[in-house]
Amino acid sequence: MKLYGMLDSPFVRRVAISLASQQIDFELIQLSVFSTFNEFSKVNPVVKAPTLLLDDGTYLMDSTLILQYLEHQQKLSFFALSAQGYQLLGLILALAEKAVQYVYETQLRAEELQNPTWKKRVLLQAEKACQAIEQQIQGYPFNSKDQVCISLAIVWTFIQKKLKGLISQESYPSITQLQQQMEQTEIFQRYAYPQA
Numbered sequence: 001m002k003l004y005g006m007l008d009s010p011f012v013r014r015v016a017i018s019l020a021s022q023q024i025d026f027e028l029i030q031l032s033v034f035s036t037f038n039e040f041s042k043v044n045p046v047v048k049a050p051t052l053l054l055d056d057g058t059y060l061m062d063s064t065l066i067l068q069y070l071e072h073q074q075k076l077s078f079f080a081l082s083a084q085g086y087q088l089l090g091l092i093l094a095l096a097e098k099a100v101q102y103v104y105e106t107q108l109r110a111e112e113l114q115n116p117t118w119k120k121r122v123l124l125q126a127e128k129a130c131q132a133i134e135q136q137i138q139g140y141p142f143n144s145k146d147q148v149c150i151s152l153a154i155v156w157t158f159i160q161k162k163l164k165g166l167i168s169q170e171s172y173p174s175i176t177q178l179q180q181q182m183e184q185t186e187i188f189q190r191y192a193y194p195q196a
């Protein structure tokens with residue numbers, strides 16, 4: 001089983017760390033959907049990361065679908081979450097999506113072509129997600145194998161690296177504390193966010 005994508009993608013890192021936390025064997029192939037588009041398209045014609053390539057040639061995409069498939073296949077419990085856990089995970093994945101949209105708008109477009117209304121909207125949505133997460137994560141049971149804890153830590157690191165200064169770490173102490181705890185674990189360090 002091969003996992004394709006770069007570890008600066010929160011979705012790729014989420015799958016890599018989730019699999020490793022359940023001792024699932026896989027090979028990480030770090031291909032970029034941008035700089036190695038053609039090579040990536042040989043694995044998945046739609047060029048989405050993460051892509052999980054199964055031994056029979058089936059290619060799966062979307063981090064949640066990949067985890068759901070493996071959960072059923074290998075009798076795991078990635079998504080044995082309470083309603084509160086699902087609500088949190090939804091907020092975290094929406095935050096990840098908004099953060100990636102902001103990065104694409106600001107890094108893939110020339111400044112004069114960027115849409116200020118869209119950028120403002122995306123940042124507002126991201127901030128609202130952070131506020132809800134900060135409130136709800138207090139009292140959530142910490143577990144280094146839990147999807148909420150894994151995904152939140154990964155998304156928070158991505159935001160600190162890519163949206164520098166736009167979402168202040170100090171305003172969200174509970175999220176930051178959880179992220180720091182998770183980033184110190186062996187598995188997070190094994191699949192670390194790449195150095196610049």
Ligand SMILES: N[C@@H](CCC(=O)N[C@@H](CS)C(=O)NCC(=O)O)C(=O)O
Pocket residue numbers: 009010011033047048049050061062063064100
């Ligand atoms: N909902 C998807 C989002 C995946 C996603 O957007 N990945 C980005 C990399 S961070 C990508 O493939 N970008 C290239 C593109 O969308 O064309 C997931 O959970 O896997």
